[in-house]
Amino acid sequence: MADLKLTDVAKSYGPVDVLKHIDLEIEKGELIVFVGPSGCGKSTLLRMIAGLEKITGGELQIDGQVVNNVPPAQRGIAMVFQSYALYPHMTVRENMSFALKIAGKSKSEIEAAVNRAAKILQLEPYLDRLPKALSGGQRQRVAIGRSIVRDPKVYLFDEPLSNLDAALRVATRIEIAQLKEQMPDSTMIYVTHDQVEAMTLASRIVVLAGGGIAQVGTPLELYERPENTFVAQFIGSPQMNLLGGRIVGTGQQTRVELPEGQGTILSNYPTKESDMGLEVEVGIRPEDMIATDGPDYAYEGEVEIKEALGEVTLLYFKKQKPEHEPVIAKLPGIHTDVRGKRMRMTAEAEKVHLFNNGQSLLYR
């Protein structure tokens, strides 16, 4: 049975629909990450699951129970926010014990729960310190500790790392991954802006856009088989190149002509005879671009900008029309003297994505 089930869930503020037709099943033990552009409703959806926002349509079930009208405290969930809001005058131990004391738990129960959480989070050396004597990452761990002691069914994280600096973000992200491994049965939902967090932590990612779900899948499914151009360009950095094309050969492999690149390319996306001549968008990730001297190329252009990042070099090709996005190639290693040079690019057929009107030809 799904741990969480959302059926046709909707949210509107007065006449404004923020979310609609959200259908999602989350299994026990999953770590689900919500991503999407700013304002797409990630936090709103999380807050509706928490019970902090009213659901204006549809049904939310937790553990088989409809909880639309159940108050937050009775939903068996715990929420960790980006601002950790610890009580400054209480020690780590007192901060972590507080909710259990309020709930009337016995001293021994509280001690056992706090010790267990402190062990999982490696907070044992800090239990008698005040929050001000802790680093940002340690404070965030105490905030997580306060939810672990309550042994909730579902953990909700709203951008828990966004107040930390880059190095600490990486360290704390790894700690959250380890925390999840130590609590394999806990269900977690995590909102983030950070793609790397989403890709590394998630068992499945939910991409939200335009008030709905653009795709749900494992990180690799979204990366390798995006259902639409939105997900294709949202996942991966720099974003996937999209070039206008026309199908000129069909079958198990499809050949596409690319007027913008003056070449043609093969894709492993299969097509039917009736697709002959179909206008498509051809998606090639920058990291899948291969430089070639051969006659069989997809794109020829002049390198306008070069960014050397050490292990890779980004090449930005000169746009042929102002309304085009620049085509970007991410080549391994260091490339000198490429600015102003004309180069030909291609990609392996298995890395070439095809879309029609924004929808992948794989999912027709």
Ligand SMILES: Nc1ncnc2c1ncn2[C@@H]1O[C@H](COP(=O)(O)OP(=O)(O)OP(=O)(O)O)[C@@H](O)[C@H]1O
């Ligand atoms: N109380 C409110 N009244 C009216 N509109 C609201 C209210 N709260 C949020 N919204 C709107 O709902 C939409 C979704 O907001 P939400 O904070 O969920 O987005 P988000 O995806 O979490 O954004 P971000 O990534 O910027 O944090 C936004 O357009 C926002 O302006």
